[in-house]
Amino acid sequence: MARWIIDRLLQMIVVLFFATLLGFLLVRLLKGDELFALLGDSYSKDAANALSAQLGLNKPLPLQYLTWLGDALSGDFGTSAVTQQAIGPTLVAALGPTVELLIGAQLVSLALTMVITSAAVRWRWMDRIVTGFALLCSSVPPFVVGLLMIVLFSSTLHALPAIAWAAPNTAGWGANLKGMIMPSIALGISVFPNYMRVLRSQVNEQLDNEEYVTLARMKGLSGSRVLARHVIPNSLSGLITLVALTTGFLISGVVIVEQVFGIPGVGSLVYNSIQKRDATMLEGAILLIAVAVVVFNLLGELAQMRLDPRVRVK
Protein backbone atom coordinates (compact mmCIF):
# COMPACT_ATOMS: atom_id res chain seq x y z
CA MET A 1 0.00 0.00 0.00
CA ALA A 2 2.72 2.46 1.03
CA ARG A 3 4.80 1.40 -1.98
CA TRP A 4 1.84 1.93 -4.24
CA ILE A 5 1.32 5.46 -2.95
CA ILE A 6 4.99 6.36 -3.36
CA ASP A 7 4.90 4.94 -6.88
CA ARG A 8 1.82 7.03 -7.64
CA LEU A 9 3.35 10.19 -6.18
CA LEU A 10 6.42 9.79 -8.39
CA GLN A 11 4.20 9.35 -11.46
CA MET A 12 2.27 12.45 -10.38
CA ILE A 13 5.44 14.50 -10.26
CA VAL A 14 6.45 13.38 -13.75
CA VAL A 15 3.03 14.28 -15.16
CA LEU A 16 3.05 17.63 -13.35
CA PHE A 17 6.52 18.39 -14.67
CA PHE A 18 5.41 17.76 -18.25
CA ALA A 19 2.15 19.65 -17.76
CA THR A 20 3.90 22.75 -16.46
CA LEU A 21 6.50 22.46 -19.21
CA LEU A 22 3.75 22.26 -21.82
CA GLY A 23 1.98 25.17 -20.15
CA PHE A 24 5.16 27.18 -20.12
CA LEU A 25 5.87 26.57 -23.80
CA LEU A 26 2.28 27.32 -24.68
CA VAL A 27 2.36 30.56 -22.76
CA ARG A 28 5.58 31.48 -24.54
CA LEU A 29 3.42 31.68 -27.63
CA LEU A 30 1.64 34.60 -26.01
CA LYS A 31 4.72 36.30 -24.65
CA GLY A 32 5.81 38.18 -27.76
CA ASP A 33 2.34 39.63 -27.83
CA GLU A 34 2.60 40.36 -24.13
CA LEU A 35 5.21 43.02 -24.91
CA PHE A 36 2.89 44.54 -27.50
CA ALA A 37 0.01 44.54 -25.05
CA LEU A 38 2.08 46.07 -22.26
CA LEU A 39 3.72 48.82 -24.26
CA GLY A 40 0.76 49.75 -26.38
CA ASP A 41 1.35 52.98 -28.26
CA SER A 42 4.78 53.58 -26.77
CA TYR A 43 6.06 50.43 -28.51
CA SER A 44 9.53 50.78 -29.94
CA LYS A 45 12.35 48.36 -30.50
CA ASP A 46 14.36 49.77 -27.59
CA ALA A 47 11.45 49.88 -25.19
CA ALA A 48 10.60 46.26 -26.06
CA ASN A 49 14.19 45.17 -25.45
CA ALA A 50 14.36 47.00 -22.13
CA LEU A 51 11.06 45.53 -20.97
CA SER A 52 11.97 42.01 -21.99
CA ALA A 53 15.24 42.36 -20.06
CA GLN A 54 13.29 43.58 -17.05
CA LEU A 55 10.86 40.65 -17.24
CA GLY A 56 13.68 38.19 -17.86
CA LEU A 57 12.40 37.25 -21.33
CA ASN A 58 15.80 37.60 -22.97
CA LYS A 59 17.31 34.66 -21.07
CA PRO A 60 17.39 31.22 -22.70
CA LEU A 61 14.11 29.27 -22.48
CA PRO A 62 15.24 26.40 -20.23
CA LEU A 63 16.66 28.89 -17.75
CA GLN A 64 13.43 30.89 -17.75
CA TYR A 65 11.44 27.72 -17.11
CA LEU A 66 13.66 26.56 -14.26
CA THR A 67 13.61 30.00 -12.62
CA TRP A 68 9.83 30.06 -12.79
CA LEU A 69 9.57 26.48 -11.51
CA GLY A 70 11.94 27.19 -8.62
CA ASP A 71 10.00 30.28 -7.61
CA ALA A 72 6.69 28.46 -7.89
CA LEU A 73 7.97 25.58 -5.72
CA SER A 74 8.91 28.05 -3.02
CA GLY A 75 5.41 29.49 -3.17
CA ASP A 76 6.21 32.59 -5.22
CA PHE A 77 4.14 32.70 -8.39
CA GLY A 78 5.35 36.15 -9.35
CA THR A 79 3.49 39.31 -10.21
CA SER A 80 1.34 39.87 -13.24
CA ALA A 81 3.03 42.29 -15.62
CA VAL A 82 -0.36 43.37 -16.94
CA THR A 83 -2.41 44.02 -13.81
CA GLN A 84 0.50 44.39 -11.32
CA GLN A 85 -1.29 41.98 -8.97
CA ALA A 86 0.45 39.17 -7.09
CA ILE A 87 -0.50 35.89 -8.79
CA GLY A 88 -0.89 33.72 -5.68
CA PRO A 89 -3.59 35.74 -3.85
CA THR A 90 -5.46 36.39 -7.13
CA LEU A 91 -5.64 32.66 -7.78
CA VAL A 92 -6.86 31.95 -4.26
CA ALA A 93 -9.53 34.66 -4.56
CA ALA A 94 -10.73 33.17 -7.87
CA LEU A 95 -10.87 29.70 -6.35
CA GLY A 96 -13.78 30.59 -4.02
CA PRO A 97 -16.54 31.06 -6.61
CA THR A 98 -15.28 28.11 -8.65
CA VAL A 99 -15.31 25.78 -5.64
CA GLU A 100 -18.84 26.90 -4.80
CA LEU A 101 -19.94 26.25 -8.39
CA LEU A 102 -18.29 22.82 -8.39
CA ILE A 103 -19.95 21.79 -5.12
CA GLY A 104 -23.32 22.93 -6.45
CA ALA A 105 -22.84 21.10 -9.72
CA GLN A 106 -21.75 17.89 -8.00
CA LEU A 107 -24.76 18.02 -5.65
CA VAL A 108 -27.14 18.47 -8.60
CA SER A 109 -25.60 15.71 -10.66
CA LEU A 110 -25.36 13.23 -7.76
CA ALA A 111 -28.99 13.85 -6.80
CA LEU A 112 -30.07 13.35 -10.42
CA THR A 113 -27.93 10.22 -10.67
CA MET A 114 -29.35 8.61 -7.54
CA VAL A 115 -32.99 9.33 -8.31
CA ILE A 116 -32.84 8.44 -11.98
CA THR A 117 -30.74 5.32 -11.60
CA SER A 118 -32.96 3.95 -8.86
CA ALA A 119 -36.02 4.59 -11.00
CA ALA A 120 -34.43 2.89 -13.99
CA VAL A 121 -33.44 -0.18 -12.01
CA ARG A 122 -36.67 -0.43 -10.02
CA TRP A 123 -38.97 -0.14 -13.00
CA ARG A 124 -37.44 -1.79 -16.04
CA TRP A 125 -39.69 0.05 -18.50
CA MET A 126 -38.12 3.33 -17.37
CA ASP A 127 -34.71 2.12 -18.44
CA ARG A 128 -34.99 3.08 -22.10
CA ILE A 129 -36.47 6.50 -21.31
CA VAL A 130 -33.80 7.22 -18.74
CA THR A 131 -30.88 6.28 -20.99
CA GLY A 132 -32.40 8.42 -23.71
CA PHE A 133 -32.66 11.36 -21.32
CA ALA A 134 -29.03 10.88 -20.28
CA LEU A 135 -27.96 10.86 -23.93
CA LEU A 136 -29.88 14.07 -24.52
CA CYS A 137 -28.19 15.71 -21.54
CA SER A 138 -24.74 14.72 -22.68
CA SER A 139 -25.46 16.17 -26.14
CA VAL A 140 -26.07 19.71 -24.93
CA PRO A 141 -23.13 21.86 -23.89
CA PRO A 142 -23.57 23.36 -20.39
CA PHE A 143 -23.45 26.94 -21.64
CA VAL A 144 -26.40 26.25 -23.93
CA VAL A 145 -28.37 24.80 -21.00
CA GLY A 146 -27.40 27.89 -19.01
CA LEU A 147 -28.53 30.32 -21.71
CA LEU A 148 -31.82 28.51 -22.27
CA MET A 149 -32.42 28.62 -18.53
CA ILE A 150 -31.71 32.35 -18.50
CA VAL A 151 -34.28 32.81 -21.27
CA LEU A 152 -36.84 30.85 -19.28
CA PHE A 153 -36.20 31.84 -15.66
CA SER A 154 -34.68 35.31 -15.96
CA SER A 155 -36.11 37.03 -19.00
CA THR A 156 -39.52 35.30 -19.10
CA LEU A 157 -40.39 34.38 -15.51
CA HIS A 158 -38.10 36.91 -13.76
CA ALA A 159 -37.51 34.34 -11.03
CA LEU A 160 -33.73 34.07 -10.93
CA PRO A 161 -30.91 36.55 -11.64
CA ALA A 162 -29.10 36.22 -14.97
CA ILE A 163 -25.85 37.54 -13.53
CA ALA A 164 -25.21 34.81 -11.05
CA TRP A 165 -22.43 36.09 -8.87
CA ALA A 166 -23.27 38.00 -5.72
CA ALA A 167 -20.41 38.22 -3.25
CA PRO A 168 -21.58 36.65 0.03
CA ASN A 169 -19.98 39.30 2.26
CA THR A 170 -21.66 42.24 0.51
CA ALA A 171 -24.90 40.82 -0.92
CA GLY A 172 -25.45 38.12 1.71
CA TRP A 173 -25.51 34.35 1.40
CA GLY A 174 -29.16 34.22 0.34
CA ALA A 175 -28.53 36.21 -2.83
CA ASN A 176 -25.32 34.30 -3.39
CA LEU A 177 -26.98 30.88 -3.23
CA LYS A 178 -29.95 32.03 -5.30
CA GLY A 179 -27.55 33.12 -8.00
CA MET A 180 -25.70 29.83 -8.02
CA ILE A 181 -28.83 27.73 -8.69
CA MET A 182 -28.81 28.06 -12.47
CA PRO A 183 -25.07 27.64 -13.06
CA SER A 184 -25.03 24.58 -10.80
CA ILE A 185 -27.91 22.98 -12.70
CA ALA A 186 -26.37 23.84 -16.08
CA LEU A 187 -23.09 22.21 -15.16
CA GLY A 188 -24.64 19.35 -13.19
CA ILE A 189 -26.87 18.29 -16.08
CA SER A 190 -23.91 17.89 -18.38
CA VAL A 191 -21.99 15.80 -15.86
CA PHE A 192 -24.67 13.45 -14.61
CA PRO A 193 -24.92 11.13 -17.68
CA ASN A 194 -21.39 9.82 -17.01
CA TYR A 195 -22.22 9.16 -13.37
CA MET A 196 -25.45 7.47 -14.27
CA ARG A 197 -23.80 5.17 -16.79
CA VAL A 198 -21.29 3.93 -14.21
CA LEU A 199 -23.75 3.54 -11.34
CA ARG A 200 -26.34 1.86 -13.53
CA SER A 201 -23.96 -0.76 -14.90
CA GLN A 202 -22.58 -1.51 -11.43
CA VAL A 203 -26.03 -1.81 -9.89
CA ASN A 204 -27.18 -4.10 -12.66
CA GLU A 205 -24.09 -6.24 -12.27
CA GLN A 206 -24.69 -6.59 -8.53
CA LEU A 207 -28.36 -7.41 -9.01
CA ASP A 208 -27.58 -10.13 -11.54
CA ASN A 209 -24.62 -11.78 -9.89
CA GLU A 210 -24.47 -11.29 -6.15
CA GLU A 211 -25.87 -13.75 -3.65
CA TYR A 212 -26.53 -11.15 -0.98
CA VAL A 213 -29.25 -9.76 -3.22
CA THR A 214 -30.96 -13.13 -3.31
CA LEU A 215 -30.58 -13.44 0.45
CA ALA A 216 -32.05 -9.98 1.07
CA ARG A 217 -34.97 -10.84 -1.20
CA MET A 218 -35.51 -14.11 0.62
CA LYS A 219 -35.55 -12.23 3.90
CA GLY A 220 -38.60 -10.52 2.47
CA LEU A 221 -37.16 -7.06 1.87
CA SER A 222 -38.99 -5.02 -0.71
CA GLY A 223 -37.33 -4.13 -4.01
CA SER A 224 -36.61 -0.52 -3.15
CA ARG A 225 -35.24 -1.48 0.27
CA VAL A 226 -32.86 -3.99 -1.26
CA LEU A 227 -31.67 -1.23 -3.56
CA ALA A 228 -31.30 1.48 -0.96
CA ARG A 229 -29.81 -0.60 1.85
CA HIS A 230 -27.65 -3.10 0.02
CA VAL A 231 -27.09 -2.70 -3.70
CA ILE A 232 -26.44 1.03 -4.06
CA PRO A 233 -23.95 1.27 -1.17
CA ASN A 234 -22.07 -1.65 -2.69
CA SER A 235 -22.00 0.01 -6.11
CA LEU A 236 -20.71 3.38 -4.99
CA SER A 237 -16.98 2.80 -5.25
CA GLY A 238 -16.79 3.33 -9.00
CA LEU A 239 -18.99 6.41 -8.77
CA ILE A 240 -16.87 8.03 -6.08
CA THR A 241 -13.74 7.57 -8.17
CA LEU A 242 -15.50 9.16 -11.11
CA VAL A 243 -16.69 12.09 -9.00
CA ALA A 244 -13.10 12.77 -7.96
CA LEU A 245 -11.82 12.55 -11.54
CA THR A 246 -14.60 14.82 -12.78
CA THR A 247 -13.93 17.43 -10.11
CA GLY A 248 -10.34 17.82 -11.24
CA PHE A 249 -11.40 18.02 -14.84
CA LEU A 250 -14.21 20.52 -14.18
CA ILE A 251 -11.96 23.15 -12.60
CA SER A 252 -10.92 24.13 -16.10
CA GLY A 253 -14.15 22.95 -17.73
CA VAL A 254 -16.13 25.75 -16.11
CA VAL A 255 -14.60 28.53 -18.25
CA ILE A 256 -17.59 28.93 -20.50
CA VAL A 257 -20.28 28.53 -17.83
CA GLU A 258 -18.52 31.15 -15.72
CA GLN A 259 -18.54 33.48 -18.72
CA VAL A 260 -22.26 32.96 -19.30
CA PHE A 261 -23.20 33.80 -15.73
CA GLY A 262 -20.44 36.32 -15.01
CA ILE A 263 -18.86 34.34 -12.17
CA PRO A 264 -15.36 35.65 -11.29
CA GLY A 265 -13.77 32.21 -10.81
CA VAL A 266 -10.73 30.38 -12.12
CA GLY A 267 -12.30 29.97 -15.54
CA SER A 268 -12.90 33.69 -15.94
CA LEU A 269 -9.36 34.33 -14.73
CA VAL A 270 -7.98 32.04 -17.43
CA TYR A 271 -10.16 33.60 -20.10
CA ASN A 272 -9.20 37.14 -19.11
CA SER A 273 -5.51 36.38 -18.94
CA ILE A 274 -5.59 34.90 -22.43
CA GLN A 275 -7.46 37.95 -23.67
CA LYS A 276 -5.08 40.37 -21.95
CA ARG A 277 -1.96 38.37 -22.84
CA ASP A 278 -1.23 38.02 -19.16
CA ALA A 279 1.31 35.22 -19.51
CA THR A 280 2.47 35.01 -15.89
CA MET A 281 -1.09 34.78 -14.61
CA LEU A 282 -1.90 32.05 -17.13
CA GLU A 283 1.16 30.05 -16.07
CA GLY A 284 0.04 30.20 -12.45
CA ALA A 285 -3.50 29.18 -13.34
CA ILE A 286 -2.31 26.25 -15.45
CA LEU A 287 -0.13 25.03 -12.59
CA LEU A 288 -3.05 25.30 -10.15
CA ILE A 289 -5.37 23.40 -12.47
CA ALA A 290 -2.83 20.69 -13.29
CA VAL A 291 -2.14 20.13 -9.58
CA ALA A 292 -5.88 19.94 -8.91
CA VAL A 293 -6.41 17.38 -11.70
CA VAL A 294 -3.56 15.17 -10.53
CA VAL A 295 -4.46 15.39 -6.84
CA PHE A 296 -8.10 14.55 -7.49
CA ASN A 297 -7.05 11.61 -9.65
CA LEU A 298 -4.98 10.28 -6.76
CA LEU A 299 -7.82 10.87 -4.29
CA GLY A 300 -10.17 8.97 -6.58
CA GLU A 301 -7.89 5.96 -6.73
CA LEU A 302 -7.28 6.03 -2.98
CA ALA A 303 -11.02 6.20 -2.32
CA GLN A 304 -11.57 3.21 -4.54
CA MET A 305 -8.92 1.24 -2.66
CA ARG A 306 -10.50 2.04 0.68
CA LEU A 307 -14.03 1.26 -0.45
CA ASP A 308 -13.41 -1.80 -2.54
CA PRO A 309 -11.19 -4.42 -0.91
CA ARG A 310 -10.92 -6.30 -4.20
CA VAL A 311 -8.83 -3.50 -5.68
CA ARG A 312 -6.52 -3.51 -2.65
CA VAL A 313 -5.73 -7.21 -3.00
CA LYS A 314 -4.60 -6.68 -6.57
Add this chain to the structure above:
Amino acid sequence: MTQLALPDADLAWIEGSREHRFRSGARAALRVCAAPAVAIPGAVFLLVVLACFLGPALFHIQSPNSGTITDSLKPVGAPGHLLGTNPIGNDELSRLLFGGRVSIIVGIGATAISLTVGSLLGMSACYFGGFYEKVIMRLFDTLLAFPSLILAMTIADYLGPALQNTILAISMFGISQFGRLAWSQTLRVRSRDFVVAPRADGAPGRRIIGGHILPNVIPPLLGLALFHVGTAMMMEAGLSYLGLGIAQPNPSWGNMISDGQQYLYNAPRLVIMPCIALIVTVVSLNLMADAIQRKQETRA
Protein backbone atom coordinates in the same frame (compact mmCIF):
# COMPACT_ATOMS: atom_id res chain seq x y z
CA MET B 1 1.71 -13.86 -49.37
CA THR B 2 3.04 -14.30 -52.87
CA GLN B 3 6.19 -15.90 -51.51
CA LEU B 4 4.24 -19.03 -50.60
CA ALA B 5 4.16 -21.67 -53.28
CA LEU B 6 0.50 -22.52 -53.25
CA PRO B 7 -1.45 -24.30 -55.96
CA ASP B 8 -3.73 -22.08 -58.02
CA ALA B 9 -6.81 -23.66 -56.50
CA ASP B 10 -5.74 -22.62 -53.01
CA LEU B 11 -4.93 -19.11 -54.15
CA ALA B 12 -8.35 -18.87 -55.73
CA TRP B 13 -9.89 -20.10 -52.50
CA ILE B 14 -8.01 -17.43 -50.49
CA GLU B 15 -9.08 -14.78 -52.98
CA GLY B 16 -12.67 -16.01 -52.87
CA SER B 17 -12.80 -16.01 -49.10
CA ARG B 18 -11.36 -12.51 -49.03
CA GLU B 19 -14.08 -11.31 -51.36
CA HIS B 20 -16.67 -13.16 -49.34
CA ARG B 21 -15.40 -11.55 -46.18
CA PHE B 22 -15.59 -8.13 -47.78
CA ARG B 23 -19.13 -8.76 -48.98
CA SER B 24 -20.35 -10.09 -45.67
CA GLY B 25 -18.70 -7.14 -43.95
CA ALA B 26 -20.48 -4.71 -46.26
CA ARG B 27 -23.75 -6.55 -45.73
CA ALA B 28 -23.34 -6.41 -41.95
CA ALA B 29 -22.64 -2.68 -42.13
CA LEU B 30 -25.73 -2.21 -44.27
CA ARG B 31 -27.81 -4.21 -41.82
CA VAL B 32 -26.60 -2.04 -38.94
CA CYS B 33 -27.51 1.10 -40.86
CA ALA B 34 -30.97 -0.20 -41.70
CA ALA B 35 -31.98 -0.72 -38.07
CA PRO B 36 -34.46 1.99 -37.11
CA ALA B 37 -32.44 3.07 -34.05
CA VAL B 38 -29.61 3.97 -36.43
CA ALA B 39 -31.56 4.98 -39.50
CA ILE B 40 -33.88 7.56 -37.95
CA PRO B 41 -31.26 9.75 -36.23
CA GLY B 42 -29.01 9.13 -39.22
CA ALA B 43 -31.68 10.51 -41.52
CA VAL B 44 -32.11 13.59 -39.31
CA PHE B 45 -28.39 14.24 -39.36
CA LEU B 46 -28.26 13.74 -43.13
CA LEU B 47 -31.11 16.20 -43.50
CA VAL B 48 -29.22 18.81 -41.49
CA VAL B 49 -26.09 18.26 -43.58
CA LEU B 50 -28.02 18.49 -46.87
CA ALA B 51 -29.88 21.59 -45.72
CA CYS B 52 -26.67 23.33 -44.72
CA PHE B 53 -24.65 22.46 -47.80
CA LEU B 54 -27.26 22.37 -50.56
CA GLY B 55 -30.08 24.42 -49.06
CA PRO B 56 -28.73 27.91 -49.81
CA ALA B 57 -28.14 27.07 -53.47
CA LEU B 58 -31.39 25.17 -54.01
CA PHE B 59 -33.72 27.72 -52.44
CA HIS B 60 -31.87 30.89 -53.49
CA ILE B 61 -31.28 31.98 -49.94
CA GLN B 62 -29.35 35.24 -49.73
CA SER B 63 -25.82 35.38 -48.40
CA PRO B 64 -25.50 35.57 -44.60
CA ASN B 65 -23.92 39.03 -44.67
CA SER B 66 -25.93 40.84 -47.33
CA GLY B 67 -28.52 42.43 -45.02
CA THR B 68 -28.97 46.16 -44.46
CA ILE B 69 -29.41 47.89 -41.14
CA THR B 70 -32.90 49.08 -42.12
CA ASP B 71 -34.05 45.43 -41.95
CA SER B 72 -32.84 45.15 -38.36
CA LEU B 73 -34.58 42.62 -36.06
CA LYS B 74 -37.45 41.61 -38.37
CA PRO B 75 -39.68 39.03 -36.62
CA VAL B 76 -40.08 35.39 -37.63
CA GLY B 77 -42.08 35.05 -40.84
CA ALA B 78 -41.32 38.52 -42.19
CA PRO B 79 -41.58 38.59 -46.01
CA GLY B 80 -38.30 37.37 -47.50
CA HIS B 81 -36.93 36.40 -44.11
CA LEU B 82 -38.46 33.12 -42.96
CA LEU B 83 -36.78 33.21 -39.55
CA GLY B 84 -36.48 36.98 -39.28
CA THR B 85 -33.28 38.99 -39.21
CA ASN B 86 -30.57 39.75 -36.69
CA PRO B 87 -29.78 43.20 -35.21
CA ILE B 88 -27.80 44.31 -38.23
CA GLY B 89 -30.38 43.07 -40.70
CA ASN B 90 -28.83 39.80 -41.89
CA ASP B 91 -31.15 36.92 -42.72
CA GLU B 92 -31.29 34.56 -39.75
CA LEU B 93 -32.11 31.40 -41.74
CA SER B 94 -29.16 31.98 -44.01
CA ARG B 95 -26.87 32.51 -41.04
CA LEU B 96 -28.14 29.30 -39.45
CA LEU B 97 -27.43 27.28 -42.60
CA PHE B 98 -24.00 28.77 -43.26
CA GLY B 99 -23.15 28.51 -39.56
CA GLY B 100 -24.14 24.85 -39.70
CA ARG B 101 -21.62 24.26 -42.48
CA VAL B 102 -18.89 25.59 -40.23
CA SER B 103 -19.98 23.44 -37.29
CA ILE B 104 -20.15 20.29 -39.39
CA ILE B 105 -16.82 20.91 -41.11
CA VAL B 106 -15.09 21.61 -37.81
CA GLY B 107 -16.69 18.58 -36.14
CA ILE B 108 -15.70 16.15 -38.86
CA GLY B 109 -12.31 17.75 -39.60
CA ALA B 110 -11.14 17.88 -35.99
CA THR B 111 -12.32 14.32 -35.38
CA ALA B 112 -10.51 13.06 -38.47
CA ILE B 113 -7.24 14.61 -37.32
CA SER B 114 -7.57 13.30 -33.73
CA LEU B 115 -8.53 9.85 -34.98
CA THR B 116 -5.60 9.61 -37.40
CA VAL B 117 -2.89 11.01 -35.15
CA GLY B 118 -4.19 9.36 -31.97
CA SER B 119 -4.62 5.88 -33.38
CA LEU B 120 -1.29 5.92 -35.24
CA LEU B 121 0.52 6.93 -32.05
CA GLY B 122 -1.43 4.47 -29.91
CA MET B 123 -1.00 1.49 -32.23
CA SER B 124 2.68 2.11 -32.88
CA ALA B 125 3.36 2.67 -29.17
CA CYS B 126 1.81 -0.66 -28.28
CA TYR B 127 3.42 -2.50 -31.20
CA PHE B 128 7.00 -1.21 -30.83
CA GLY B 129 6.97 -0.99 -27.02
CA GLY B 130 10.06 -0.01 -25.06
CA PHE B 131 11.10 3.56 -24.44
CA TYR B 132 9.03 4.88 -27.33
CA GLU B 133 5.88 3.44 -25.77
CA LYS B 134 6.72 4.99 -22.39
CA VAL B 135 7.20 8.42 -23.93
CA ILE B 136 3.97 8.27 -25.91
CA MET B 137 1.92 7.01 -22.98
CA ARG B 138 3.26 9.73 -20.66
CA LEU B 139 2.46 12.22 -23.41
CA PHE B 140 -1.14 10.98 -23.40
CA ASP B 141 -1.22 11.24 -19.59
CA THR B 142 0.04 14.80 -19.76
CA LEU B 143 -2.51 15.77 -22.39
CA LEU B 144 -5.24 14.28 -20.22
CA ALA B 145 -4.04 16.03 -17.04
CA PHE B 146 -3.52 19.28 -18.89
CA PRO B 147 -6.58 21.51 -18.94
CA SER B 148 -7.51 20.82 -22.54
CA LEU B 149 -9.90 23.73 -22.89
CA ILE B 150 -7.07 26.07 -21.95
CA LEU B 151 -4.87 24.32 -24.50
CA ALA B 152 -7.48 24.85 -27.19
CA MET B 153 -8.12 28.43 -26.10
CA THR B 154 -4.46 29.35 -26.15
CA ILE B 155 -3.79 27.69 -29.49
CA ALA B 156 -6.89 29.26 -30.99
CA ASP B 157 -5.95 32.66 -29.62
CA TYR B 158 -2.36 32.37 -30.84
CA LEU B 159 -3.28 31.20 -34.33
CA GLY B 160 -6.12 33.68 -34.64
CA PRO B 161 -9.77 33.04 -35.38
CA ALA B 162 -10.04 31.09 -38.63
CA LEU B 163 -11.67 27.84 -39.68
CA GLN B 164 -8.50 25.75 -40.03
CA ASN B 165 -7.07 27.07 -36.74
CA THR B 166 -10.25 26.16 -34.89
CA ILE B 167 -10.07 22.65 -36.34
CA LEU B 168 -6.45 22.32 -35.24
CA ALA B 169 -7.11 23.62 -31.73
CA ILE B 170 -10.05 21.26 -31.21
CA SER B 171 -8.26 18.25 -32.65
CA MET B 172 -5.73 18.46 -29.79
CA PHE B 173 -8.55 17.39 -27.47
CA GLY B 174 -9.24 13.98 -28.85
CA ILE B 175 -5.72 12.76 -29.55
CA SER B 176 -5.12 11.17 -26.17
CA GLN B 177 -8.59 9.61 -26.07
CA PHE B 178 -8.17 7.92 -29.44
CA GLY B 179 -4.56 7.11 -28.60
CA ARG B 180 -5.43 5.27 -25.40
CA LEU B 181 -8.25 3.33 -27.01
CA ALA B 182 -6.00 2.36 -29.93
CA TRP B 183 -3.30 1.29 -27.47
CA SER B 184 -5.60 -0.91 -25.42
CA GLN B 185 -7.18 -2.45 -28.51
CA THR B 186 -3.75 -3.20 -29.97
CA LEU B 187 -2.74 -4.81 -26.69
CA ARG B 188 -5.69 -7.14 -27.13
CA VAL B 189 -4.54 -8.40 -30.54
CA ARG B 190 -0.76 -7.98 -30.23
CA SER B 191 -0.03 -11.58 -29.34
CA ARG B 192 -2.60 -13.12 -31.69
CA ASP B 193 -1.41 -15.33 -34.55
CA PHE B 194 -2.21 -12.87 -37.30
CA VAL B 195 0.25 -10.37 -35.80
CA VAL B 196 2.90 -12.79 -34.60
CA ALA B 197 3.09 -14.72 -37.89
CA PRO B 198 3.90 -11.80 -40.24
CA ARG B 199 6.25 -10.47 -37.60
CA ALA B 200 8.16 -13.74 -37.58
CA ASP B 201 8.08 -13.60 -41.37
CA GLY B 202 10.01 -10.30 -41.17
CA ALA B 203 7.32 -7.94 -42.40
CA PRO B 204 8.08 -4.30 -41.56
CA GLY B 205 6.25 -2.73 -38.65
CA ARG B 206 4.26 -0.25 -40.65
CA ARG B 207 2.87 -3.04 -42.88
CA ILE B 208 1.83 -5.09 -39.88
CA ILE B 209 0.21 -2.11 -38.20
CA GLY B 210 -1.53 -1.00 -41.35
CA GLY B 211 -2.50 -4.37 -42.75
CA HIS B 212 -3.04 -6.61 -39.75
CA ILE B 213 -3.61 -4.57 -36.62
CA LEU B 214 -5.60 -1.66 -38.02
CA PRO B 215 -8.47 -3.74 -39.51
CA ASN B 216 -8.94 -5.41 -36.12
CA VAL B 217 -8.94 -2.30 -33.97
CA ILE B 218 -10.80 0.08 -36.26
CA PRO B 219 -14.45 -0.71 -35.34
CA PRO B 220 -14.32 0.61 -31.74
CA LEU B 221 -12.19 3.54 -32.89
CA LEU B 222 -14.80 4.49 -35.48
CA GLY B 223 -17.51 4.13 -32.86
CA LEU B 224 -15.68 6.59 -30.63
CA ALA B 225 -15.10 8.88 -33.61
CA LEU B 226 -18.81 9.15 -34.32
CA PHE B 227 -19.38 10.31 -30.73
CA HIS B 228 -16.45 12.64 -30.99
CA VAL B 229 -17.91 14.51 -33.96
CA GLY B 230 -20.69 15.72 -31.68
CA THR B 231 -18.24 16.62 -28.92
CA ALA B 232 -16.08 18.57 -31.37
CA MET B 233 -19.14 20.46 -32.61
CA MET B 234 -20.00 21.42 -29.02
CA MET B 235 -16.40 22.47 -28.52
CA GLU B 236 -16.50 24.67 -31.61
CA ALA B 237 -19.66 26.31 -30.34
CA GLY B 238 -17.93 26.94 -27.02
CA LEU B 239 -14.79 28.42 -28.55
CA SER B 240 -16.76 30.58 -30.96
CA TYR B 241 -19.00 31.66 -28.08
CA LEU B 242 -15.90 32.90 -26.27
CA GLY B 243 -14.82 34.72 -29.43
CA LEU B 244 -11.85 32.42 -29.99
CA GLY B 245 -13.30 30.28 -32.78
CA ILE B 246 -14.95 31.46 -35.95
CA ALA B 247 -14.80 35.26 -36.21
CA GLN B 248 -17.50 37.68 -37.29
CA PRO B 249 -18.91 38.40 -39.79
CA ASN B 250 -18.75 34.72 -40.74
CA PRO B 251 -21.56 32.94 -38.93
CA SER B 252 -21.16 29.90 -36.73
CA TRP B 253 -23.71 28.57 -34.25
CA GLY B 254 -21.40 29.50 -31.37
CA ASN B 255 -20.86 33.13 -32.33
CA MET B 256 -24.55 33.52 -33.24
CA ILE B 257 -25.37 32.48 -29.68
CA SER B 258 -22.94 34.96 -28.16
CA ASP B 259 -24.19 37.76 -30.45
CA GLY B 260 -27.77 37.07 -29.52
CA GLN B 261 -27.03 37.16 -25.83
CA GLN B 262 -27.26 40.98 -25.76
CA TYR B 263 -30.80 40.73 -27.09
CA LEU B 264 -31.89 38.05 -24.64
CA TYR B 265 -34.76 40.20 -23.38
CA ASN B 266 -36.06 41.66 -26.67
CA ALA B 267 -35.39 38.82 -29.08
CA PRO B 268 -34.57 35.56 -27.29
CA ARG B 269 -35.07 33.70 -30.60
CA LEU B 270 -31.60 34.91 -31.65
CA VAL B 271 -30.17 32.65 -28.94
CA ILE B 272 -32.79 29.91 -29.01
CA MET B 273 -32.59 29.10 -32.72
CA PRO B 274 -28.85 28.36 -32.97
CA CYS B 275 -29.10 26.46 -29.66
CA ILE B 276 -31.84 24.26 -31.08
CA ALA B 277 -29.92 23.71 -34.32
CA LEU B 278 -26.87 22.61 -32.32
CA ILE B 279 -28.88 20.37 -30.02
CA VAL B 280 -30.78 18.64 -32.84
CA THR B 281 -27.59 17.94 -34.77
CA VAL B 282 -25.56 16.67 -31.84
CA VAL B 283 -28.41 14.61 -30.40
CA SER B 284 -29.04 12.90 -33.74
CA LEU B 285 -25.33 12.13 -34.12
CA ASN B 286 -25.05 10.76 -30.60
CA LEU B 287 -28.21 8.66 -30.89
CA MET B 288 -26.81 7.14 -34.07
CA ALA B 289 -23.41 6.51 -32.46
CA ASP B 290 -25.03 4.99 -29.40
CA ALA B 291 -27.17 2.62 -31.45
CA ILE B 292 -24.21 1.54 -33.58
CA GLN B 293 -22.14 0.90 -30.47
CA ARG B 294 -24.90 -1.27 -29.02
CA LYS B 295 -24.96 -3.32 -32.20
CA GLN B 296 -21.19 -3.73 -32.08
CA GLU B 297 -21.39 -4.94 -28.50
CA THR B 298 -24.11 -7.46 -29.14
CA ARG B 299 -22.23 -8.88 -32.11
CA ALA B 300 -18.91 -9.11 -30.28
